[in-house]
Amino acid sequence: MALFSVPPPVTVILLDIEGTTTPITFVKAEKDSHLDGFVPIPSGVSDNTTEHMIQAVVDNVYWQMSFDRKTTALKQLQGHIWRSAYISGQLKGEVYEDVVPSIRQWRELGIKLYIYSSGSIDAQKLLFGYSIEGDLLKLLDGHFDTNIGHKVESKSYRNIADNIGCLPENILFLTDVVKEALAAEKAGLHVAVVVRPGNAALTDEDKSNCCCITSFHQIHFPSQK
Numbered sequence: 487m488a489l490f491s492v493p494p495p496v497t498v499i500l501l502d503i504e505g506t507t508t509p510i511t512f513v514k515a516e517k518d519s520h521l522d523g524f525v526p527i528p529s530g531v532s533d534n535t536t537e538h539m540i541q542a543v544v545d546n547v548y549w550q551m552s553f554d555r556k557t558t559a560l561k562q563l564q565g566h567i568w569r570s571a572y573i574s575g576q577l578k579g580e581v582y583e584d585v586v587p588s589i590r591q592w593r594e595l596g597i598k599l600y601i602y603s604s605g606s607i608d609a610q611k612l613l614f615g616y617s618i619e620g621d622l623l624k625l626l627d628g629h630f631d632t633n634i635g636h637k638v639e640s641k642s643y644r645n646i647a648d649n650i651g652c653l654p655e656n657i658l659f660l661t662d663v664v665k666e667a668l669a670a671e672k673a674g675l676h677v678a679v680v681v682r683p684g685n686a687a688l689t690d691e692d693k694s695n696c697c698c699i700t701s702f703h704q705i706h707f708p709s710q711k
Contacts, residue, residue: 489706503603505662512580572616579613588702643673
C-alpha cells in the first residue's frame with residue numbers, strides 16, 4: 487500500500503463526508519426520496535387550500551432531494567428531519583473502518599480535524615454524534631457547510647482557512663470529488679482524492695492530475711515512525 491506523505495506545513499485535516507468518511511450508499515439511503523419532474527411551490531393561497539400548499543411544499547422538497555440539490559436550506563431541513571431517527575437509535579451514522587483509528591492517531595500527533603460537507607452542520611453532528619462507532623464529535627474540532635461557500639469554489643477553502651486561523655497550505659483536504667479537490671488546490675490547500683467502492687470512477691486524466699488514496703491508513707506524517 488503506497489503512502490501519501492503529508493507535507494510538513496500541514497497541521498489541519500479537512501474531511502469531506504460522502505464517499506470519504508462515509509459510504510455513498512449510506513448517504514443516498516438517508517435521503518431516500520425520488521420524484522420525476524419539477525414540482526413548483528404555489529405562490530399564493532387564494533386558490534389553494536392549506537393542505538394543498540403543504541403538500542406542494544413537501545413534493546418540492548422530495549423533488550429537490552431526488553436530484554441531490556446542494557442548497558443550504560434543503561440540507562438544513564434534512565438535518566431536522568433526521569434528528570429524531572438518530573436520537574431514537576433507528577439511524578446510526580456509518581463510517582469506513584479505517585476512519586476512526588486514523589483520526590485518533592492524527593489527533594495524537596496534534597493534528598486538528600474539521601468536517602466540510604454540503605450537508606448542514608446539524609446533519610453532520612448527528613451522523614458523527616450517533617455513529618456505529620459511538621460519539622465521534624469529541625474527535626473533531628469543528629464543522630463547515632455551504633454557509634462558508636460552495637465546495638467547488640476556491641474562495642470557500644480560503645474562507646475556511648481564515649475561519650480556522652491558519653494558512654491554506656496548513657490544510658490537507660480529503661475528498662472523493664475531483665472538482666472539489668481542484669478548487670481546494672487552487673486555493674493553496676494540499677489535497678488527496680479518496681477512492682472508495684461505489685464512488686464515481688476517476689478518468690485517466692483525474693488519476694494523473696490528483697494524488698489518490700484508497701484508505702486513510704495511507705496518510706503518513708513526518709513525525710510518524
